[in-house]
Amino acid sequence: MGDNVANLADYIEQHLRRLLDLAEGGAIEIQRRDLADKFNCVPSQINYVISTRFTAERGFVVESRRGEGGYIRIFRTHLDTSTHPFGFVNSVVGDSVSDQEMGDVLFRLKDLGIIDRRDELLIKGIVRQQSEDLRGRSASLVRARILRAVLATLLSVRRECEEDM
Amino acid sequence: MGDNVANLADYIEQHLRRLLDLAEGGAIEIQRRDLADKFNCVPSQINYVISTRFTAERGFVVESRRGEGGYIRIFRTHLDTSTHPFGFVNSVVGDSVSDQEMGDVLFRLKDLGIIDRRDELLIKGIVRQQSEDLRGRSASLVRARILRAVLATLLSVRRECEEDM
DNA sequence: CCGGTGAAGGTCAGAATAAGTCAAAGGATC
DNA sequence: GATCCTTTGACTTATTCTGACCTTCACCGG
Numbered sequence: 001m002g003d004n005v006a007n008l009a010d011y012i013e014q015h016l017r018r019l020l021d022l023a024e025g026g027a028i029e030i031q032r033r034d035l036a037d038k039f040n041c042v043p044s045q046i047n048y049v050i051s052t053r054f055t056a057e058r059g060f061v062v063e064s065r066r067g068e069g070g071y072i073r074i075f076r077t078h079l080d081t082s083t084h085p086f087g088f089v090n091s092v093v094g095d096s097v098s099d100q101e102m103g104d105v106l107f108r109l110k111d112l113g114i115i116d117r118r119d120e121l122l123i124k125g126i127v128r129q130q131s132e133d134l135r136g137r138s139a140s141l142v143r144a145r146i147l148r149a150v151l152a153t154l155l156s157v158r159r160e161c162e163e164d165m
Numbered sequence: 166m167g168d169n170v171a172n173l174a175d176y177i178e179q180h181l182r183r184l185l186d187l188a189e190g191g192a193i194e195i196q197r198r199d200l201a202d203k204f205n206c207v208p209s210q211i212n213y214v215i216s217t218r219f220t221a222e223r224g225f226v227v228e229s230r231r232g233e234g235g236y237i238r239i240f241r242t243h244l245d246t247s248t249h250p251f252g253f254v255n256s257v258v259g260d261s262v263s264d265q266e267m268g269d270v271l272f273r274l275k276d277l278g279i280i281d282r283r284d285e286l287l288i289k290g291i292v293r294q295q296s297e298d299l300r301g302r303s304a305s306l307v308r309a310r311i312l313r314a315v316l317a318t319l320l321s322v323r324r325e326c327e328e329d330m
Numbered sequence: 331c332c333g334g335t336g337a338a339g340g341t342c343a344g345a346a347t348a349a350g351t352c353a354a355a356g357g358a359t360c
Numbered sequence: 361g362a363t364c365c366t367t368t369g370a371c372t373t374a375t376t377c378t379g380a381c382c383t384t385c386a387c388c389g390g
Contacts, residue, residue: 007358009366032349042368047350052365056294061286067375069172070348075286118325126317129251130310145295145307146314152291153315157284157322174376197339207378212340217375232385235338 026076222269250320
């Protein structure tokens with residue numbers, strides 16, 4: 001225990017985090033090849049670091065492009081999901097959701113103070129609108145997907161709005 | 166925006182956008198040969214830039230003519246943003262959406278200042294996450310639904326936030 | 331007229347560049 | 361020694377850039 005000697009992946013993570021701290025706007029751009037050279041490893045190691053450490057759950061979004069002028073960009077999101085119920089949302093929603101279950105989930109979230117009454121109505125409206133022409137199982141699958149997506153959006157946007165004040 | 170541009174195609178795109186911004190009536194006319202000379206590249210590079218960056222999805226129409234007195238004209242198309250969020254979103258999204266189309270739609274909305282860079286990435290991430298294990302048509306349908314739902318949420322919440330101030 | 335000619339722009343496929351994927355091997359931890 | 365995390369490299373995919381070849385058009389000489 002104590003100070004475990006960090007491995008390569010940890011060093012690369014540290015490096016990227018330092019860059020992010022220094023960067024204006026909480027975003028950085030790197031070349032995969034260059035970074036791999038700097039750390040004397042194969043390029044795919046960079047992908048490993050990014051996919052294990054710079055995830056949405058940890059508050060990052062990553063964007064990349066191949067070919068000439070290619071890059072990897074890492075953005076810090078406003079959303080820190082360890083303090084915000086992202087995982088929680090995923091755990092309550094499930095893969096298949098009936099209209100009734102949707103109501104229950106939203107009720108719980110409102111009860112917990114995560115969303116308010118207006119959000120509840122808004123979400124219910126959107127989910128219903130987007131699943132209205134579907135029946136049975138496919139409706140439930142779509143509802144689940146949309147519910148998760150909408151909740152994720154709402155939570156991150158809310159947070160942004162709060163910060164803006 | 167500090168968009169760092171790393172390749173020729175991006176430079177040419179930027180140049181054309183600047184011209185469009187300056188132009189009265191949101192339209193410009195260029196000579197392919199001249200532009201290629203200016204950027205020291207083959208003429209077909211211009212076609213590449215136009216066909217990848219100035220698409221209908223991104224809000225442009227392009228018209229050209231060969232032969233003596235030939236030209237390429239680029240027009241910016243307009244989008245009515247004053248309508249209700251739902252109607253607006255529906256007019257942009259459609260029933261079936263490829264990943265590429267989603268990218269273009271979000272790009273255009275960002276271009277119009279309706280969403281910002283982070284929204285763009287966030288939404289792309291959410292939609293991809295929710296459609297990642299699907300293939301072909303069903304993926305496109307789900308993408309369309311989720312994209313509509315997420316955009317509608319975002320726009321409604323945004324409005325609320327503004328009202329609250 | 332009318333067919334030729336040169337001046338545009340268009341198409342397509344291949345090379346070059348850079349990132350992504352995946353599975354298997356290697357280590358650490360319990 | 362079982363399991364989980366890391367590291368590697370062979371293979372895949374995406375994007376850009378180029379050049380050879382094609383099409384369209386105005387104009388000109390006969």
